[in-house]
Amino acid sequence: MRGGRVDVGLTPRNHGPADVSDSTVRLRWSVPLAAGAQRLPAGCARTGRQEVVCRTGALAADGLGERIALRVWLRGRPTEVTMAVDTLWGGGAVDRNRANDRQQVLVLDTGDAYFF
Incomplete structure (x- = not known):
């Protein structure tokens, strides 16, 4: 994050045991997104004051999906x-480990990259 701009790169992963035909992830920030239109990539949409959802596409069992890259501007x-x-929708697949469906990170205005 730098000056209210947050760049996010997300690579979805399916831990199995079965393929997932499609899924949706939700990204939420603790502060509102800036007013006006955010330029989001295809497959992503703003769904609230503080959140964006993105389609992952198909995910093979024990495989990685296509990288999702987006930039958002925060208010102030x-x-x-x-x-x-977090995983918002899992394509109807049964998930035996919901504990790995949510990640949270503290982001500081340093311009540094964070990986989790």
């Missing part, structure tokens, strides 16, 4: 925010 110039990523 916060010095820190919390960003949560």
Whole structure:
């Protein structure tokens, strides 16, 4: 994050045991997104004051999906925010381990990259 701009790169992963035909992830920030239109990639849409959802496409069992890259602008110039990523819809697949469906990270306005 730098000056209210957050760049996110997300690579979805299916831990199995079966393929997933499609799924949706939700990204939520602890502060509102900036007013006006955000330029989001195909497959992503703003769904609330603080959230964006993105389609992952098909995910093979024990495989990685296509990387999702987006940039959002936050209202004001916060010095820190919390960003949560969670599985919103799993294509109807049965998930025996819902514990790995949600990640959360504290993002500081340093311009540094975070990996989790």
